[in-house]
Amino acid sequence: MAELVIAQKKPYHYTATKSEKVAWCSCGKSAKQPFCDGSHKGGNFRPIVLDVEEGKSYAFCGCKKSNNGPMCDGTHKNV
Numbered sequence: 001m002a003e004l005v006i007a008q009k010k011p012y013h014y015t016a017t018k019s020e021k022v023a024w025c026s027c028g029k030s031a032k033q034p035f036c037d038g039s040h041k042g043g044n045f046r047p048i049v050l051d052v053e054e055g056k057s058y059a060f061c062g063c064k065k066s067n068n069g070p071m072c073d074g075t076h077k078n079v
Contacts, residue, residue, distance in 0.1 A: 004045070007033045008062035009079055011072035016052040023047035024060055024070035034060035034070070 005028030012034035023036040027045035030037040036047035048070045052058060061068075063076040 004064050005029050006063045006065075006079060009076045010062050011059040011076070012062050013057065013059055014052075015057045016054050019054045020052060021049055022052055023049045026064060026070075028064045034062065 004026075007025070007028040007030075014034065024034055024047055025032075025036040025040070026048055027040040027043060029039035031039070040046065050070060059072040060070055061072045061075070063079045065075045065079060066073045067075065
């Protein structure tokens with residue numbers, strides 16, 4: 001079974017330049033953090049796809065352990 005990788009112990013701050021669907025990396029292995037590049041293939045992890053809105057800012061979880069899906073909930077402070 002593949003193990004989760006902590007990509008970083010802080011959130012990834014992102015401001016959408018256009019409204020679109022993005023795929024948040026849930027395994028921590030992507031080279032395109034916080035977004036998925038397919039590095040999870042062959043394992044149990046799957047990206048979480050969500051809609052972002054142009055001009056809106058997001059704080060994506062970097063430790064991959066948030067209880068709020070792809071959004072940071074401060075869990076990294078205890079990792």
